[in-house]
Amino acid sequence: MCGRPRRVTATDVAKATGVSRATVGFVLNNTPGQSITAATRAKVLAAAERLGYTPYAPARALRSGRTSIVVMLLSQLPGGPVVNAVTEHLTALLAEDGLTLLVHMHPGRDEPVSALWGVVTPAAVIAFDRAWDEELAPLRRAGIPVVTPFVDPPDDLDGAVPVMMQRIGRLQVDHLVLAGHTRLGFALPDDPRLAPMAGDRLEGARFACAELGLDLPQVATVPLEVAAAAEAVAGWRAGPAPVTAVCAYNDEVAIAVLSGAHRLGVAVPGELAVIGVDDVPLAAAVSPPLTTIATHPATLSRYLYEALAAALADGPVPHRPATEMLAVTVRGSV
Amino acid sequence: MCGRPRRVTATDVAKATGVSRATVGFVLNNTPGQSITAATRAKVLAAAERLGYTPYAPARALRSGRTSIVVMLLSQLPGGPVVNAVTEHLTALLAEDGLTLLVHMHPGRDEPVSALWGVVTPAAVIAFDRAWDEELAPLRRAGIPVVTPFVDPPDDLDGAVPVMMQRIGRLQVDHLVLAGHTRLGFALPDDPRLAPMAGDRLEGARFACAELGLDLPQVATVPLEVAAAAEAVAGWRAGPAPVTAVCAYNDEVAIAVLSGAHRLGVAVPGELAVIGVDDVPLAAAVSPPLTTIATHPATLSRYLYEALAAALADGPVPHRPATEMLAVTVRGSV
DNA sequence: TTGTAGGCGTTATCAT
DNA sequence: ATGATAACGCCTACAA
Numbered sequence: 001m002c003g004r005p006r007r008v009t010a011t012d013v014a015k016a017t018g019v020s021r022a023t024v025g026f027v028l029n030n031t032p033g034q035s036i037t038a039a040t041r042a043k044v045l046a047a048a049e050r051l052g053y054t055p056y057a058p059a060r061a062l063r064s065g066r067t068s069i070v071v072m073l074l075s076q077l078p079g080g081p082v083v084n085a086v087t088e089h090l091t092a093l094l095a096e097d098g099l100t101l102l103v104h105m106h107p108g109r110d111e112p113v114s115a116l117w118g119v120v121t122p123a124a125v126i127a128f129d130r131a132w133d134e135e136l137a138p139l140r141r142a143g144i145p146v147v148t149p150f151v152d153p154p155d156d157l158d159g160a161v162p163v164m165m166q167r168i169g170r171l172q173v174d175h176l177v178l179a180g181h182t183r184l185g186f187a188l189p190d191d192p193r194l195a196p197m198a199g200d201r202l203e204g205a206r207f208a209c210a211e212l213g214l215d216l217p218q219v220a221t222v223p224l225e226v227a228a229a230a231e232a233v234a235g236w237r238a239g240p241a242p243v244t245a246v247c248a249y250n251d252e253v254a255i256a257v258l259s260g261a262h263r264l265g266v267a268v269p270g271e272l273a274v275i276g277v278d279d280v281p282l283a284a285a286v287s288p289p290l291t292t293i294a295t296h297p298a299t300l301s302r303y304l305y306e307a308l309a310a311a312l313a314d315g316p317v318p319h320r321p322a323t324e325m326l327a328v329t330v331r332g333s334v
Numbered sequence: 335m336c337g338r339p340r341r342v343t344a345t346d347v348a349k350a351t352g353v354s355r356a357t358v359g360f361v362l363n364n365t366p367g368q369s370i371t372a373a374t375r376a377k378v379l380a381a382a383e384r385l386g387y388t389p390y391a392p393a394r395a396l397r398s399g400r401t402s403i404v405v406m407l408l409s410q411l412p413g414g415p416v417v418n419a420v421t422e423h424l425t426a427l428l429a430e431d432g433l434t435l436l437v438h439m440h441p442g443r444d445e446p447v448s449a450l451w452g453v454v455t456p457a458a459v460i461a462f463d464r465a466w467d468e469e470l471a472p473l474r475r476a477g478i479p480v481v482t483p484f485v486d487p488p489d490d491l492d493g494a495v496p497v498m499m500q501r502i503g504r505l506q507v508d509h510l511v512l513a514g515h516t517r518l519g520f521a522l523p524d525d526p527r528l529a530p531m532a533g534d535r536l537e538g539a540r541f542a543c544a545e546l547g548l549d550l551p552q553v554a555t556v557p558l559e560v561a562a563a564a565e566a567v568a569g570w571r572a573g574p575a576p577v578t579a580v581c582a583y584n585d586e587v588a589i590a591v592l593s594g595a596h597r598l599g600v601a602v603p604g605e606l607a608v609i610g611v612d613d614v615p616l617a618a619a620v621s622p623p624l625t626t627i628a629t630h631p632a633t634l635s636r637y638l639y640e641a642l643a644a645a646l647a648d649g650p651v652p653h654r655p656a657t658e659m660l661a662v663t664v665r666g667s668v
Numbered sequence: 669t670t671g672t673a674g675g676c677g678t679t680a681t682c683a684t
Numbered sequence: 685a686t687g688a689t690a691a692c693g694c695c696t697a698c699a700a
Contacts (some may be wrong), residue, residue, distance in 0.1 A: 026696095027699085061392035064676085100438065101439070281558045334642070392678095396678075
């Protein structure tokens with residue numbers, strides 16, 4: 001056992017079998033148009049197996065000029081069950097095409113995203129944060145497709161995510177108004193990192209209220225803590241014209257609102273209706289079950305996959321309206 | 335605009351500035367022991383910036399024989415908030431050492447994990463599933479350290495994760511018994527993929543009950559759905575000697591139990607105590623706030639980081655008792 | 669049917 | 685102080 005064990009290379013396999021490196025390459029890649037003796041092929045495969053040969057990624061990439069890596073770039077913000085589900089779906093979809101999905105969570109503002117390209121060279125990138133658009137421009141120029149979710153239409157590089165987020169807020173308001181509510185509240189998350197996304201959703205809710213001739217929603221920050229949530233609920237219920245329905249930033253915040261209401265003895269949905277976003281597994285498990293905007297991870301994943309596949313084939317990115325990914329899941333809280 | 339844009343290489347930068355490739359290399363890598371004119375240095379940097387030069391990862395890796403990539407391998411199972419938190423912490427810790435964390439979710443049993451090494455060559459691997467130990471052996475042989483969480487002691491390759499999982503179940507029972515309970519229930523998750531881990535935790539709870547001379551916990555599967563959860567609670571409360579306290583597989587399941595109890599009008603913790611696992615953010619936000627076993631992602635992350643750093647430096651892997659990562663967070667549900 | 673040779677971009681060594 | 689050169693492991697056109 002030497003201190004620094006060396007990799008097993010194709011040359012080692014060739015030496016072990018007594019054939020040339022080229023032959024080894026043909027066998028291992030199943031190169032068509034080459035006729036290799038069954039015996040030789042078997043010997044090579046056996047030796048490769050025995051020695052524990054693995055193709056060496058950097059050499060392969062250097063030679064071919066491309067990799068089969070797709071990097072999914074996350075900021076610290078999302079990290080929720082929706083992103084997890086997308087990761088799972090997308091990994092499977094890409095694997096069918098021989099592509100490998102690797103997720104990188106960007107640590108923060110101090111280090112530029114571009115440092116990543118000195119470490120991995122992806123065939124394509126999925127960016128979950130539009131803040132990187134500028135940093136990603138060199139990549140695009142180098143011919144590496146960058147796909148962003150929620151882009152609708154696909155070439156609208158300004159404000160696509162905000163539009164999608166606003167649509168969520170709008171959908172919440174529409175559903176509450178349809179249920180007969182006119183005085184709405186909006187529950188913001190406590191985590192400052194979620195502020196941009198929360199702001200967009202709130203904006204959508206505001207627009208919807210304005211269009212419908214309602215008062216703007218009464219905004220409160222709802223920490224994930226019962227007592228604080230109860231305070232927020234008390235705030236909404238106070239005064240002569242109390243809020244009767246709340247749009248929550250997401251299902252977590254919605255569940256906090258539910259708990260706050262429960263603690264105060266405020267009936268849901270009788271005295272206060274609540275609508276969330278995400279449709280997390282827990283949404284069906286709380287009491288009352290949570291009505292929420294489902295973002296349908298499977299549809300989002302498939303859209304990302306199709307956009308990616310098209311971009312890698314130099315084809316036009318398919319148009320998939322964002323509305324397809326959103327639907328109200330009606331349960332008991334509205 | 336050509337159809338296939340080419341990368342900008344160091345040679346391009348050299349040509350643009352009129353110096354040799356080597357000089358470019360010295361400047362870009364800040365190679366010590368070389369004296370480069372300030373003017374030359376500035377010219378090179380300016381050209382690199384202007385052309386949008388990025389070092390090419392595969393070539394760099396091929397030349398240097400190593401990468402700064404750490405791959406974290408996940409099976410589809412965990413994916414919860416704890417793993418997310420660990421990802422976030424670990425990414426930051428590794429970034430300080432110039433290492434990049436990439437997360438790969440293994441799609442399934444059809445494709446072997448080893449296929450990954452033809453795509454990325456990591457400097458080290460973090461494996462969250464002991465099922466891969468055998469497939470990871472070739473990596474270890476190639477000198478690439480493989481680190482696994484929950485291994486205690488570090489060299490105990492058999493049953494370390496089960497032991498950690500069992501410890502969790504044991505802690506739950508201990509806490510409930512300390513609070514005066516003697517007839518316990520155990521709430522299993524519905525998702526079959528969680529069965530192995532759930533089985534281990536249940537096993538730990540069983541051992542603890544046996545040691546304490548109690549009846550074995552009454553097991554029920556609790557889907558994430560109020561009505562079904564209520565049924566499970568009803569089952570525990572039925573009969574002459576009803577269960578008075580429930581160990582839930584995790585916080586999600588615990589919250590479902592809470593909801594089921596709420597629907598039936600069963601008081602928590604008065605008539606039924608509940609204890610979860612994970613200490614997710616929502617645990618403090620439900621009513622009553624959830625008492626739970628916190629797995630402390632920050633501690634786990636630091637342990638993984640230290641183990642990784644030690645392994646990469648060829649040093650001994652530090653011993654960190656698993657118990658340090660577990661603590662009861664007492665809130666209102668017990 | 670199999671072997672030979674050249675090159676991908678980077679960097680370390682050696683020579684100027 | 686700067687330039688030439690070789691080598692990393694793999695792939696493949698071409699030669700034998």
